[in-house]
Amino acid sequence: MTFLRLGQCPDATRELIGGKAFSINSMLTLELPVPPAFVLGTDECTRYYASDRKLADDVLAELRSGIENLESTLGRTFGAAHKPLLVSVRSGAPRSMPGMMDTVLNLGITDAVEKALREETADAGYAADTHRRFKEQFRKVVGSDPSPEPWEQLGAAVAAVFDSWHSPRAVAYRRHHGISDEGGTAVTVQAMVFGNLDDHSGTGVLFTRDPVTAQSEPFGEWLPKGQGEDVVSGRCTPLTLGHLAEFMPDVHRQLMESAALLERTFRDVQDIEFTVESGHLWLLQTRSAKRSASAAVHHAVTFEKEGIVTAEGALSMISPEQLSAFLRPHLAPTARVGATVLARGEVACPGVVTGVVVGTADEAEEMAEQGIDVILARPTTDPDDVHGILAAQAIVTEIGGATSHAAVVSREFNRACVVGCGEGSLMGLVGKSVTVDATSGEILDGMLEVEIPSKDTHPDLRVVTEWLAASTTGSENPLNKILAAAH
Structure with missing residues (x-):
């Protein structure tokens, strides 16, 4: 089995301990301020499923060993009524899947621990807020009320994180990206701050x-x-x-x-x-x-100019999907004249698309299967909306910022996205045909005219074209095929 204390395993690979633990391990090696943590490797997820979704006794023993190490490091005690230790239990696949699997924060809190936090901080509001957050998240992730026994909470949370590897949203994400269902997620247990x-x-x-x-x-x-x-x-x-x-x-x-x-x-x-x-x-x-696609192209050009990567390395920073999205249409200047603005928000992923507004992920999927271009409008998105995000041409939300789940996933899937349009601003648009201009952050009435970008008007695209012409991979590079198809 794989059980590692992070910061003490310089040879641990992303495939073995997952991306989250790999980043924590790297940051600790760089002596950056990171709460102490340990990890159960991706192989433990495989063993969990092979054991009919049961945690083996040696895994439970290693969890105790890991918690004891956190206790001695921090001078706190898990489940204690004096100076209690709380932990987070986080997923971490080898390849980043933001928002697709589960996390439980503030684990280890009980009525007695809440009282201890209240006495330690002299802040009843903070202690109650932390307990409330834990109970709400535990119920959502695990599907039951938390046990009053912290060790049982821990075992249930670890199992739930392993279970989330095969959640519908995680499976849909892997299908879209061509990621195998084999392997699994690691589980990182980290001291809470x-x-x-x-x-x-x-x-x-x-x-x-x-x-x-x-x-x-x-x-x-x-x-x-x-x-x-x-x-x-x-x-x-x-x-x-x-x-x-x-x-x-x-x-x-x-x-x-x-x-x-x-x-x-x-x-x-x-x-x-x-x-x-x-x-x-x-x-x-x-x-x-x-x-976003435009950011991927520009940052690749900038990294090469700054000497951080070579031209070949810069090309590897641009995926075929990103270059394809970069070459998509933008709003024609004449189309904006007289256009009615229905809502405004913050750009989370640029692009200009048209479609019919729908209000649920299921409706987005159903209408897209009928060949209708749809715009998914939500008060805010949930990871369970991923099938609707995949089906939609764009995502717009009433609340949330540019680092929210909706924003991050829209950039991952190269979907135009505008967030934070204001409470009550979007759901009344369901059924309307609109243009989402995710360069200005506007939702415009009607399906407006768009134009196609070219290397003559985009210096970054011209640089990428020159790199590809000089590349050792030549015409075999898939980026070349996308450029050829666009021109």
Whole structure:
């Protein structure tokens, strides 16, 4: 079996411990501020399914060993009524599948632990909020009320994360990307840090370069007194990182320095989740950022110019799907004149598409199967909406920001996306034919005229064309075929 304490396994591979644990292990090796953690490898997921979805006794024993190590590291005790230890239980496939599998936060809390947190912090609101969050998430992920016994909570959460490997949304995601169902997900157990603790706490997401507009400056969002699920779920509309810089400049500076180091180390744009607990920065994970097609092309060109990667390396940063999306139509200037704006929001993934607005993922899938182009409008999206996102031409939401689940998945699938249009602004549009201009963030009435981009009007596309002409892979590179088909 594979059981590893992260930060102590320099040879562990992404295939063995999953992307999330791999990133934590790498950050700990770089001596960045990361809560301690351990991991059950992807092979344990395979064994779990081979054992009729039962956790083996040696796995349960290793979970106890891992928790005991966290206890000794932090001076806290799992399930104790004094200085209790809470943990997160997170999925982590070898290939990033954002939002497709399950996570349980704040695990280990009970009535007695809530009382201990209340006494330790002198903040009954924080303790009750943490307990509420745990119970709601546990019920959603595991499907039952949490046991009053923390060790039983842990076993149930680990099993639920393994189970989520074969959830309908995870299977649909793998089908779309041609990923095998073999193997499985690792499970990372990490000490909790609390963005909801006090007024000097919060949570956020940072991209080392803008994943939407292709600007080279860092981009991110920050939510004071919140936990990570609040941002990525889209339930809350966060603030910009400028608010963090103004409120906690030292934390912001440390975050930017860490981000620059991670981008240099991985030689790619990074998507970093972080928490600030009472003014102390903690990094929770980093991964290659899902980005819009235009951002993928521009960042590849910029990385080559900056000497971070070679031209061949830059070409590998652009997938055939991204180049194809980059070459899709944009709104004709004359079409905008006199167009009626139905709603405005924040661009999460650029593009211009037309279609009929639908209000549910199931309806999007059904109408798309009939050959109708649809726009999926939701108050906010849930991971279970993935089949509708795949079926739609674009996604628009009433609440949530550019780092929410809807935004990240839209960039992964190269779907035009506009988020945060305002509560009540979209569901009344169901049944209408509209144009989503996810360059300006507008939803326009009617199906408007679009134009096709070319290398003559896009310098980045001209550079990519020159790279391909000089590439050692020559005409065999699939990007060449897409360019040839477009022109």
